[in-house]
Amino acid sequence: MKVTMADVAKKAGVSKSTVSQFINNRFEFMAEATKVKIEESIEELGYIPNNMARSLKKKESNTIGIIVANILHTFSNEIIRAIEDVCEEQGVHVFVCNADDDPKKERSYIKMLQAKQVDGLIIFPTVGNEDVYASLRKSNFPIVFLDRKTEGAYYPTIMLDNHKASEIAINQCVKAGKMKIAIVSTSIKRKVVPRIERIEGYKRRMKELNLAYEESWIVATERTKIVEDLDRLWLADERPNAFYAINDLALMELMKFIKKNSLTIPQDVAVIGLDDSPFLEVFTPPITVITQPTFQMGKEAAQLLLKIIQAKDIEDDYEVIRHIPRLLKRESV
Numbered sequence: 296m297k298v299t300m301a302d303v304a305k306k307a308g309v310s311k312s313t314v315s316q317f318i319n320n321r322f323e324f325m326a327e328a329t330k331v332k333i334e335e336s337i338e339e340l341g342y343i344p345n346n347m348a349r350s351l352k353k354k355e356s357n358t359i360g361i362i363v364a365n366i367l368h369t370f371s372n373e374i375i376r377a378i379e380d381v382c383e384e385q386g387v388h389v390f391v392c393n394a395d396d397d398p399k400k401e402r403s404y405i406k407m408l409q410a411k412q413v414d415g416l417i418i419f420p421t422v423g424n425e426d427v428y429a430s431l432r433k434s435n436f437p438i439v440f441l442d443r444k445t446e447g448a449y450y451p452t453i454m455l456d457n458h459k460a461s462e463i464a465i466n467q468c469v470k471a472g473k474m475k476i477a478i479v480s481t482s483i484k485r486k487v488v489p490r491i492e493r494i495e496g497y498k499r500r501m502k503e504l505n506l507a508y509e510e511s512w513i514v515a516t517e518r519t520k521i522v523e524d525l526d527r528l529w530l531a532d533e534r535p536n537a538f539y540a541i542n543d544l545a546l547m548e549l550m551k552f553i554k555k556n557s558l559t560i561p562q563d564v565a566v567i568g569l570d571d572s573p574f575l576e577v578f579t580p581p582i583t584v585i586t587q588p589t590f591q592m593g594k595e596a597a598q599l600l601l602k603i604i605q606a607k608d609i610e611d612d613y614e615v616i617r618h619i620p621r622l623l624k625r626e627s628v
Contacts, residue, residue: 298342307336318344358388359600360408362401364419364443364487366393369543369572370589371419374441377593378417385601387414396485398423405431414604417596420445422486437603439596443488444615451603451613453596457489460585460620461496464539464567467583469504471628473537473565476501477512477528479521479545490515493541493569509533521548522555529556537565537628543572546582566627569620581625588618 300318304311309329316325317333336342361378363371375391382389390408394401398421405427408416415437420428428449431438440452461478468476478497483490494513501508512535514524525548528534540546546568553560560566560580568575568584575582595616 298340300342300344302340303333303336303342306340307332309333356412356414357386358390358411358413359597359604360390360392360404360411360413360416362392362394362404362408362416362418364394364396364421366391367544368570370442370570370587373589374593374596377590378597381594381597381601387601394419394421396421396487402427409436415439415600417441417600419443435607437600439600439603441592441596448613451599452615453592453599454615454617455489455587455592456617456619457492458496458499460569460587461493461539461541462500463585463620463622464569465497465500465504465506467567467622467624467628468537468539468565469506471537471561471565473561473628474506475512475533475535476506476508476537476539477514477535479525479538479540479549480513480515481521481542481545482517483515490541497539508535518544518548521545522552525549525552526555535564537567540566540568543568543570546570546575550578560627571623576625580627582627583625584623585620586623587620592618 300311300314304314307314307329309332313325313329314333316322317330322330359382361375363375365371375389379389390411390413392404392408394404401418401421402424405416405418405424417439419442420440425445425447428438428445429447432449438450440450442454444452444454465476468474476497478494480490480494483494494515497513509531511528511531514521514528516524538549540549546566549566553564553566558564566582568582569587571584571586575584
């Protein structure tokens with residue numbers, strides 16, 4: 296049979312209200328011996344508090360949800376870690392869900408997490424759920440957007456200055472005498488904002504520097520097709536001598552292409568990526584990257600969400616906070 300609070304109270308020789316105070320960490324007027332008896336009784340009986348009932352009674356659950364767009368990215372994992380660190384300090388638990396860049400999955404996870412009575416959400420928003428965001432905003436539900444902004448102005452948003460990141464990448468290639476620069480991205484069919492902005496930044500900077508590029512040098516496709524598109528690009532008479540990969544997954548596919556064609560970095564082609572990964576530092580040669588302040592962004596998102604939850608209100612005015620990328624020089628450019 297399921298162990299109840301009454302069972303714990305009986306075994307510990309205290310009232311149910313005293314057990315309730317213990318579970319809710321209210322120890323102000325509780326003797327140390329009483330605390331020990333209740334703790335031992337809970338452990339011996341295997342009592343598990345009904346958090347859902349407590350959440351409904353207190354109208355807060357001390358939990359939040361994180362819905363990442365794609366958990367395969369190193370960026371996503373570092374952000375999650377930073378959010379968890381902040382939440383742990385505040386006694387807040389975290390649910391993590393992976394939307395896989397699918398608005399239907401994201402919508403489903405939002406409903407599920409609300410059903411679990413989470414106090415708020417940190418979302419890497421997909422495209423296609425504007426109506427959901429609008430409804431949540433209308434109901435004053437606490438949310439912070441990360442990495443991507445939406446068409447409508449619904450919630451505070453923390454993301455990278457993606458145009459600046461591309462500018463830094465192009466500048467570094469040009470500084471090394473590499474003027475024929477191609478860009479490699481995972482698919483933009485779902486209008487993923489950071490990818491689109493990074494490609495826009497690439498085009499703008501190339502134009503500003505009067506650098507010509509072929510349309511085929513903009514490789515933006517499904518991850519499984521990147522090597523195939525790069526092979527096709529390499530058959531042309533006019534080839535690039537530098538590649539800029541705008542995320543870690545695109546960079547991995549680019550490295551497969553380079554290995555397949557026995558190209559030497561940086562003699563045959565220069566390589567610069569966006570987002571660092573542990574293997575890039577030990578690669579031969581080590582790969583130059585543009586880094587995002589991931590831990591700072593995650594920490595900031597968590598602190599902002601907890602502040603909104605505590606205030607129980609979302610300000611009408613908010614800003615899209617853009618973080619500045621940083622060049623991490625290694626030996627691939």
